[in-house]
Amino acid sequence: MNLRKFFNRPSTKQMEIINAELASVGNIEEKEANDHNDRDRAVCRSLNDSCPRCRSMDIVDKIARVQGHGEVHGDFSLGFGSVRGYSNTDTNGVNNCNKCGHQWKKYERNYQSRDSILKDWARYVEYFFGGFNSLGEDTVKMLMGLGVKAESISKLMDKHYSSYFSRKATLKLLRTKFKSVYDVV
Numbered sequence: 001m002n003l004r005k006f007f008n009r010p011s012t013k014q015m016e017i018i019n020a021e022l023a024s025v026g027n028i029e030e031k032e033a034n035d036h037n038d039r040d041r042a043v044c045r046s047l048n049d050s051c052p053r054c055r056s057m058d059i060v061d062k063i064a065r066v067q068g069h070g071e072v073h074g075d076f077s078l079g080f081g082s083v084r085g086y087s088n089t090d091t092n093g094v095n096n097c098n099k100c101g102h103q104w105k106k107y108e109r110n111y112q113s114r115d116s117i118l119k120d121w122a123r124y125v126e127y128f129f130g131g132f133n134s135l136g137e138d139t140v141k142m143l144m145g146l147g148v149k150a151e152s153i154s155k156l157m158d159k160h161y162s163s164y165f166s167r168k169a170t171l172k173l174l175r176t177k178f179k180s181v182y183d184v185v
């Protein structure tokens, strides 16, 4: 019996492999986040900087009070005592075209960070092992393609997956799909 594997106590060499894999996964995600943010920035710029009606680039930012989803629930007396219920009225940025006067909602940036993508990955791995195979399949296949070991993914889950419910993607289950670092070194 492989006692290191059983107790999950990596040797120095095995620890180095796990750390290297986590670093490389982190780099991939860093790049993915940067690519996403670059695309997002470009899309937002093109949607905010020219008028969809007349194509003019003479645009100014305006703040407008706009009605959100329509309804105001409960009693509302802004500024006096307690406010019951909630309001969907929201303040949003608005673009205003100086040429034709058209106004449209300002597109907000949707930033992603390396960690937010890693969190997504962890969630999809959990879906897969929690029985929602089709949801997590792409992520699991991609990680298998990268040759990431079960122990590295388990560490990634420790850091990026939290839930009130117990985790389904245990190391034991991960090893049914991913190679174990203990079997390769």
Ligand SMILES: [Zn+2]
Binding pocket: 051, 052, 053, 054, 055, 056, 097, 098, 099, 100, 101, 102
């Ligand atoms: Zn215009």
